[in-house]
Amino acid sequence: MSTVSINPGTMTPGGNRPATITPGAQRQLKNHTSIGQTVRNSFTMAYRGLLKIKRTPEQLVDVTVQPILFTLMFTYLFGGAIAGNVQNYLPMLIPGILVQTVITTSVVTGVQLREDMDKGVFDRFKSLPIARISPLAGALLADTIRYAIATTLTFVMGYIMGYRPGGGLWSVVLAALLVIACSWAISWIFAFFGVIARSASSVQGISMIILFPLTFLSNAFVPVNSLPDWLQGFVNINPISHLVTAVRDLANNGTVGMDVVISLVGAAVIVAIFAPLTVRAYMRKA
Amino acid sequence: MNTHSPSTDWAIEAHGLVKVFGDNRAVDGVDLSVRAGTVYGVLGPNGAGKTTTISMLATLLRPDGGSAQIFGHDMVKQAQIVRQLIGVTAQFASVDEKLSATENLIIFARLLGLGRAEARKKASDLLEEFNLTEAARRPLAKFSGGMRRRLDLAASLIAQPPLIFLDEPTTGLDPRTRTQMWDTVRRLVASGSTVLLTTQMLDEADQLADRIAVIDTGRVVAEGTADELKASVGTSSLQLRLEDTADTDDALRAIHAVLGAQGTVSPEAARITAPMADADRVTDLLITLREAGIHLTEMSVQKPTLDEVFLTITGHGVEDENSSEADADPRETERISA
Numbered sequence: 001m002s003t004v005s006i007n008p009g010t011m012t013p014g015g016n017r018p019a020t021i022t023p024g025a026q027r028q029l030k031n032h033t034s035i036g037q038t039v040r041n042s043f044t045m046a047y048r049g050l051l052k053i054k055r056t057p058e059q060l061v062d063v064t065v066q067p068i069l070f071t072l073m074f075t076y077l078f079g080g081a082i083a084g085n086v087q088n089y090l091p092m093l094i095p096g097i098l099v100q101t102v103i104t105t106s107v108v109t110g111v112q113l114r115e116d117m118d119k120g121v122f123d124r125f126k127s128l129p130i131a132r133i134s135p136l137a138g139a140l141l142a143d144t145i146r147y148a149i150a151t152t153l154t155f156v157m158g159y160i161m162g163y164r165p166g167g168g169l170w171s172v173v174l175a176a177l178l179v180i181a182c183s184w185a186i187s188w189i190f191a192f193f194g195v196i197a198r199s200a201s202s203v204q205g206i207s208m209i210i211l212f213p214l215t216f217l218s219n220a221f222v223p224v225n226s227l228p229d230w231l232q233g234f235v236n237i238n239p240i241s242h243l244v245t246a247v248r249d250l251a252n253n254g255t256v257g258m259d260v261v262i263s264l265v266g267a268a269v270i271v272a273i274f275a276p277l278t279v280r281a282y283m284r285k286a
Numbered sequence: 287m288n289t290h291s292p293s294t295d296w297a298i299e300a301h302g303l304v305k306v307f308g309d310n311r312a313v314d315g316v317d318l319s320v321r322a323g324t325v326y327g328v329l330g331p332n333g334a335g336k337t338t339t340i341s342m343l344a345t346l347l348r349p350d351g352g353s354a355q356i357f358g359h360d361m362v363k364q365a366q367i368v369r370q371l372i373g374v375t376a377q378f379a380s381v382d383e384k385l386s387a388t389e390n391l392i393i394f395a396r397l398l399g400l401g402r403a404e405a406r407k408k409a410s411d412l413l414e415e416f417n418l419t420e421a422a423r424r425p426l427a428k429f430s431g432g433m434r435r436r437l438d439l440a441a442s443l444i445a446q447p448p449l450i451f452l453d454e455p456t457t458g459l460d461p462r463t464r465t466q467m468w469d470t471v472r473r474l475v476a477s478g479s480t481v482l483l484t485t486q487m488l489d490e491a492d493q494l495a496d497r498i499a500v501i502d503t504g505r506v507v508a509e510g511t512a513d514e515l516k517a518s519v520g521t522s523s524l525q526l527r528l529e530d531t532a533d534t535d536d537a538l539r540a541i542h543a544v545l546g547a548q549g550t551v552s553p554e555a556a557r558i559t560a561p562m563a564d565a566d567r568v569t570d571l572l573i574t575l576r577e578a579g580i581h582l583t584e585m586s587v588q589k590p591t592l593d594e595v596f597l598t599i600t601g602h603g604v605e606d607e608n609s610s611e612a613d614a615d616p617r618e619t620e621r622i623s624a
Contacts, residue, residue, distance in 0.1 A: 021446050021478035023295065023322065029359075029367040037399070044396040048382070051393075055384045055425075124380035124441065127344050129369035130397050 038131035045138020050145065062108060063146045067101050067153040074221065075161060082222055087162055094158040094165075095175070095247035096220030099240060101154055102147045102183045103215060107207040109143045110190030114200045117282075133279045136195075140187050147180040167254030175250035178263060182243050185267035188274035195281045220244050239266045295322035297357060297449050297480035298343060304351030305338050305504075312338045314504035315352065320482055320497075322357070322448070325475055327495030327512075328484040335504040336484035337377060340451050343482070344374045356449060373442030377453040379434040380441070381426060387413060387437050388422045391444065398445045412440040416470075432463035439470065450474060452483040456490060468493055489589075492516070500599055508599045522589050524562040524571075529581040531556045537580050544571040562587065 033041075053059065074097055075086055083089035116122065116139065125135045155163075155172060165172050190207050197203045217231065218240040224232055235241055239262070246259035298320040305313040313335040320326040328336050341347040343354055345365045354361045356368045374380070381390045388409050395405035413419045416436040421429065429437065435455065442450060452471070456464040471481055471494055485491050491498045492512040500508040500515065508515060524545075528537060534551060541549040541560050545567050549560035562568065568587070575582065 021448050023448055023478065027371070027448075029370050031364045031367045033366065040399075041397055044393060047396075048385070048393050051389055052382075052384050119383065120376060120378045120380040121382045122380075123346060123376050124374065124394070125397075126346050127369060127372065127374040127380075128394070128397055129366055134397075 033129075033131040038134060038137075041130040041134035042137040042141060045134050046141035047138075049139050049142025053142065053145065059108075059112075060146065060149065063105050063150040064153060066104070067097075067150050068157055070101055071097050071154055071157040071161070078221060082226075090158055090161060090163040091165070091252045092223075092248070093221065094154065094163050095251055096218075096244050098151060098154045098175075098179055099182075099244050099247060100215045100220050102150045102179050103186055103240070104211060105146055105150050106143070106183045106187035107190050107204065107211060108146070109140060109187040110192075110194035110197075110203045110207055111200045112143075113139050113191055113194035114197055114203050117195070132283055133275070136191060136278060136282060140184060140191060143187060144180055144184055147183045148176075151176045151179055165251040167251050171250045171254040175247045178250065178260065179243070179247060182263055182267045185270045188271055188278060192274050192278040192281065195278055214238065214240050218244060239263070242266065295357070296320065296355070297322040297324075298326075298354065298482065300339075300343065300352065300354035302352035303339060303342055303349050303354060305335075305342060305347060306350050311504050313342070313349075316501065316504070316506055318343075318354075318499060318506070320480060322480050323475065323478060324496040325471065325481045325483065325494050327491035327498040328482065328501055329486070329488060329491045329498050330484070330501035331486060334501045336501055337453055338504075339501070340374070340453050340482070340484060344372055344451050345369055346374070370445070371447055371449055373445065373447040373450045375435075375438045375442045375450070375452045375455060377457065379438045381434065381437055383426050386423050386425060387418055387429075390426070390437065391441060394441050395444050400444075408444060412443065416440045432459050432466075435459065435463075435467065436470075439467075443474075446479075448478070449480045449482070452481060454484050454486065457486065464490075488515075502599075522562045522565070522587050524560045524568060525584075525586045525588060526558045526560075526582055527584040528556065528558070529583050533580045534558070536578055537575065540574045540578060540580070541571065544574050 071094070075089060075093055078093070079086035079089035083092060113136070122135065155165075155176065167175075189210075190203065193203050193206050197206065218235055218238045220240065224235050224241075227235060242259045242262045243266075246257065246263045249255045249257045249259060296319060298318055300316060300318040303313050303316040303318075304311065316335065316339055318326070318328075318339075328339065330336050338347065342349045343356065343361060345361055345368050348362065357371055359367045359371070361368050381387075382393070385393070391409035391412055392405045395408045396402070400408060410419070410422075413422050416439070418433060418437060418440070421433060426434065426437070439452070439455070455471070456467050459467060468490075471483065474481055481494075483491075483494065495512060497509065497511055498515055499506045524541075526537065526549075528534060534556070537558055538549045538551070541547065541558070545560060545562065547561050547563070549558045551558055565587070572585075
C-alpha cells in the first residue's frame with residue numbers, strides 16, 4: 001500500500017517520457033504514517049543494513065573475534081581461582097561472558113549510526129515520505145544479526161571447552177533470544193548517544209564509560225557473595241545481573257525465573273524511554 | 287522555453303523564510319513564488335543561502351521564521367505530505383556509497399512503497415534512462431562525479447514527484463556532462479514536473495530557468511525572467527586593448543561616436559571597456575579605429591558574468607573564494623586576436 005501515487009510502466013526507457021507526472025493538486029496524500037508503513041520502512045532499512053554488512057564483512061570482526069578471545073581468556077584466567085577448575089566455572093561464566101560480549105557489541109550500533117548519519121544518504125532519508133523512526137529502527141534491527149553471531153560463537157566456544165548446558169538445546173535457544181532482545185533494547189541507549197554525539201569516537205568513549213562498570217560490577221564473572229557488602233547492593237540491582245541470572249536459569253536448568261521477567265520488563269522500559277528520545281534528537285538534527 | 291499551462295497552480299509559495307545559524311542569518315526573509323510546470327532558478331554565490339533555502343522547502347530544515355506552501359500544503363505542519371510531492375537532489379550525492387547503484391535505487395523504491403518486483407523494474411528503467419546500466423553493479427566508490435549526480439537524480443525521480451529540487455546540479459561536472467544534465471532537466475519539465483534549481487552560473491539559469499531569483503546574503507535581491515535580469519546588467523561588453531596607450535582618448539571618442547556609449551578605461555591594464563547593445567556596430571567601430579590608425583593588441587566581447595550581475599544588482603562583487611571559482615567558469619568569451 002503506497003502513499004505515493006506511482007504509475008509503473010509510464011516511464012519509457014530511452015528518455016522520451018510522455019507527460020505523465022500527476023499534478024500535485026490531484027494526488028491523494030496523507031500527513032501521517034501508518035504502523036504498517038512504519039514496520040515496512042524499518043524492514044527495508046534493516047535490509048539496507050544487512051547489505052552493508054555483506055559489502056563490508058570486516059565490520060564483523062568484533063562479533064567474531066571477541067567472543068572467542070574473551071571466552072578463552074576468562075575461562076582459563078579465572079576458572080581455577082573462582083570455581084576450583086575450568087569445568088565448574090563454565091556454567092557460571094558462559095552466560096556471563098555472553099551477556100557482556102553481546103551488550104558490548106551493541107555499542108558499535110551507536111558508533112556506526114553516527115558515522116552513517118554524517119553521510120549524504122541520510123539527507124535523502126529525511127526528504128522521503130517514510131516513517132521518521134525507520135532509519136534508526138532499521139539500523140538497530142539489522143544489528144541483531146551481529147548479536148546472533150556473537151551469541152552463537154560464545155555458546156559454541158563454551159561447548160568446545162566442555163560446557164554442557166543442563167537446560168537442553170531449546171532452553172539455550174530461548175536464552176540466546178533473550179540476550180539478543182535485551183541487547184537490542186540496550187542498543188537504543190547507544191543509538192541515542194550516536195545521534196547526539198558529535199563524532200563516532202566520542203560515542204565509543206561515552207558508551208564504554210557506562211558499559212564497563214555495568215558489565216563488570218555484576219554477577220557475570222564472580223559470585224556475588226565474594227564481594228564487599230556495599231558492592232553487593234549495587235550488583236544485586238544492576239539489570240545486567242538479572243539478565244545474567246535469567247540466562248543461567250534458562251541455559252543451565254531450563255527454568256524461567258523472575259529474572260527473565262525483570263530482564264524483559266527492563267528492556268521494554270529502556271525502549272520506551274530511549275526510542276522516543278532518540279527519534280526526537282534525530283529529528284531535531286534534521 | 288515556456289511549457290507551463292495557463293493554470294494558476296503554484297508549486298511553491300514562500301513568504302519571509304528565515305534560518306539563523308548562531309549569529310549568522312543564513313536565510314533572511316526569502317520570498318519565492320514558483321508556478322507549477324516551470325523551471326525556477328535560484329542564482330547566487332556560495333554562502334548566499336541557496337542550499338539552506340532548499341533544505342527548508344524540502345523539509346530537511348525547520349525554518350526559524352516565515353512560511354511556505356508546497357502545492358498548497360504547509361511545509362511544517364504537513365511535512366509528510368510535502369515529502370510525497372518532492373524529490374531532492376542535494377549538492378553532495380545523497381546515495382549510499384557502500385551499495386551498488388541498483389541496490390540504492392531498489393531501497394529507495396521500496397521505501398516509497400513499491401513492491402519487490404516493481405522496485406526492481408523501476409531501478410532498471412531509471413538506470414537505463416540515465417545511462418547507468420553498465421555501471422549498475424559496480425560499487426559507487428568507482429563512480430565519476432557525473433555518474434553519481436545522475437544516480438542521485440534518478441533516485442529523486444522514483445516516485446515521479448511533481449516538484450524537484452536540484453541543488454547546483456552541474457557544479458563540478460565537465461561541459462559535456464553538464465549539457466546532458468540540462469537536457470534531463472528540460473525533459474523533466476516536459477513531462478510535467480516543476481523544477482527549482484540553484485546555480486552559481488548565470489548562463490545555466492539563463493539556459494534553463496523560466497524565472498530567476500538572485501540571492502545574496504540570505505535575501506532575494508532581484509527576481510525576474512532571464513531577459514529582465516540581463517537587461518538590468520546590460521547585454522555584452524566590448525573590451526579593447528590598445529597597442530599604444532597614447533591613442534586612448536581617440537579610441538574613447540571613436541567608441542562614443544560609433545556605439546553611442548561611454549567607454550571606461552581600467553588603469554592597471556590600459557584596457558577599454560564599453561557596453562555594447564548591438565553586436566553589428568562592432569564592425570563599424572573596428573573600421574573607424576583602423577581608419578584613425580589606432581592599433582589594437584586584443585579585442586574581446588564578453589557577456590555579463592555572475593560577477594557583473596552582482597556588481598550591478600548589489601553594488602558589490604562576488605566575494606571571497608567564489609571569485610576564483612567564478613573566474614574559472616567557462617565564460618562566454620569570444621576572443622579574437624587582433
